[in-house]
Amino acid sequence: MSFRERLSGNEAIAYAMRQINPDVFAAFPITPSTEIPQYFAQYVANGQVDTEYVTVESEHSSMSTCVGAAAAGARAVTATSSCGLAFMYEMLYVAASARLPITLACVNRTLTGPININNDHSDSMGARDTGWIQIYAENNQEAYDNYLQAMRISETPDVRLPIMICQDGFITSHAVENILLEEDSAVKRFVGEWNPEHALIGRDHPLAVGPYDTCPYCMEHKVQQAEAMKNAKRAILDVAADFEQTFGRKYGLFESYRMEDAEVALVLIGSTAGTAKACIEKLRAEGVKAGLIKIRVFRPFPMEEIAQALSHVQAVAVMDKSEGNSACGGPLFAEVRSACYDLETRPKMINVVYGLAGRDCAVEDVEKVYRHLLHILETGETGPRYLHMGQRSSEQEVL
Amino acid sequence: MKSMTEIRWHGRGGQGAKTACLLLADAAFASGKYVQGFPEYGPERMGAPITAYNRISDVPCTVHSNIYEPDFVVVVDESLLSSVDVTAGLNPEGAIVINSPRDGEALRPLLRGYTGRVYTIDARRISEEHLGGYFPNTPMLSAIVQVSRVLDPGRFIADMEASFRHKFATKPQVIQGNMNCLIQSMKEVHGA
Numbered sequence: 001m002s003f004r005e006r007l008s009g010n011e012a013i014a015y016a017m018r019q020i021n022p023d024v025f026a027a028f029p030i031t032p033s034t035e036i037p038q039y040f041a042q043y044v045a046n047g048q049v050d051t052e053y054v055t056v057e058s059e060h061s062s063m064s065t066c067v068g069a070a071a072a073g074a075r076a077v078t079a080t081s082s083c084g085l086a087f088m089y090e091m092l093y094v095a096a097s098a099r100l101p102i103t104l105a106c107v108n109r110t111l112t113g114p115i116n117i118n119n120d121h122s123d124s125m126g127a128r129d130t131g132w133i134q135i136y137a138e139n140n141q142e143a144y145d146n147y148l149q150a151m152r153i154s155e156t157p158d159v160r161l162p163i164m165i166c167q168d169g170f171i172t173s174h175a176v177e178n179i180l181l182e183e184d185s186a187v188k189r190f191v192g193e194w195n196p197e198h199a200l201i202g203r204d205h206p207l208a209v210g211p212y213d214t215c216p217y218c219m220e221h222k223v224q225q226a227e228a229m230k231n232a233k234r235a236i237l238d239v240a241a242d243f244e245q246t247f248g249r250k251y252g253l254f255e256s257y258r259m260e261d262a263e264v265a266l267v268l269i270g271s272t273a274g275t276a277k278a279c280i281e282k283l284r285a286e287g288v289k290a291g292l293i294k295i296r297v298f299r300p301f302p303m304e305e306i307a308q309a310l311s312h313v314q315a316v317a318v319m320d321k322s323e324g325n326s327a328c329g330g331p332l333f334a335e336v337r338s339a340c341y342d343l344e345t346r347p348k349m350i351n352v353v354y355g356l357a358g359r360d361c362a363v364e365d366v367e368k369v370y371r372h373l374l375h376i377l378e379t380g381e382t383g384p385r386y387l388h389m390g391q392r393s394s395e396q397e398v399l
Numbered sequence: 400m401k402s403m404t405e406i407r408w409h410g411r412g413g414q415g416a417k418t419a420c421l422l423l424a425d426a427a428f429a430s431g432k433y434v435q436g437f438p439e440y441g442p443e444r445m446g447a448p449i450t451a452y453n454r455i456s457d458v459p460c461t462v463h464s465n466i467y468e469p470d471f472v473v474v475v476d477e478s479l480l481s482s483v484d485v486t487a488g489l490n491p492e493g494a495i496v497i498n499s500p501r502d503g504e505a506l507r508p509l510l511r512g513y514t515g516r517v518y519t520i521d522a523r524r525i526s527e528e529h530l531g532g533y534f535p536n537t538p539m540l541s542a543i544v545q546v547s548r549v550l551d552p553g554r555f556i557a558d559m560e561a562s563f564r565h566k567f568a569t570k571p572q573v574i575q576g577n578m579n580c581l582i583q584s585m586k587e588v589h590g591a
Contacts, residue, residue, distance in 0.1 A: 138461075
């Protein structure tokens, strides 16, 4: 039976980790993810878990520890943010290409510089091509639920890829909210045991992990890895279906909110989705047909499904919470616009980069974006495609 | 009455405004409400102005932004009145509660034209009397419950006792002082 609690997003992740009792936790603190290893250290000290808690000297080492542990057949986890994730960069590729199912709790924070501790998605967006599955949460409940599903997705035989469970730093990681938790025994039953067929420890099947791969083979391995990422989409949906049957909460590749008759829609990631939902209710009361696509799974990217969901919409704003520095829009915009290319009739589409380095996004801000889309519908003119919102520079503030 | 109450806390780093905000969320949760309690982080250091927020509601709240039009404001440090626009967006039908030995009317000139109710409480004296030191957050927590009625005051006191018993399991000697602090503050907070 689910039970009612109130926890911050970081507490929720640490709680899930305790319930799962992983074999190895590689710990290195960085704001705003620091509380996760902090809470987990208490579980270790109290004897509530028998996890090998490895305190390392850097994030490069924490990911290296996870790689070694996972190659040995262990369930390995870690948590990080921002520059910590950036410092793992080399090892993120090693983990993914060695097909090691490692679980990383990413508490999204902007990347330096200038130095700033607040939320945006530039850290995990920078790691979007590393070969990791990426799942994002709107709130503490989703962070918890996504974490409970992570290992089964990642350990699926035709997937075997590491997975990042992301949530918005401070906005959800440090916000105490109501949450439904599951009993320890039910969580353990759902997550199950991890018994890899091949691991470094075990004499029957001698194995090498991460050796030099010569030209006649290396491309084949990279293509296999790409195939695994395609397979992950089905695995994510399978695990979500079992999660819904077991715990009653429904998840997909993305959430469609009031999209059934939407004329204008936003596509975005993370905690702003909740703010957008409140805005939609307000606009709907005025007769505006507003909708929202909240991306849950960014890697693998649900291309066909997103295109289908947007096919009947007239104007779309893709909201990026990271600056792509591409001179033509953020990373989510690039994916969503590409996804819509094959549609017979495409919605008009703009990119709004917002919320960088913790710049707040309130209901009124989201409303500005919807009003801009309505203006596009009225005039038939898309206007500038690549906009920023919320900054004080009057020359560039288009919304 | 609207279904959600929004509260903004202004304090200085180290005074426990964030803790008080989270304790209020705890107490509201215990009474069956939907809650949010979250701090706004800047460069954290002792004495720097900090802000924390509560949303308390009978229905789930999905909004994840700071609060710009609060129903109530709590000022844990009176010296902030001259440097921070604490009444920005504050609902004139709501109220502000300030930690000060002075009366509300004496402080009104510092409130940038705010026309709503102004309450004060001498949190320093109360906490020094009952806790033997300056811990303003417990009196301020109790004062905002009394002024806002966001929770039933009697139920709040009972829930807090349970919460303190849990929180201070290893130092039960401080429980009674904190409880006295809460009860005394409810009686003393005054204004109009």
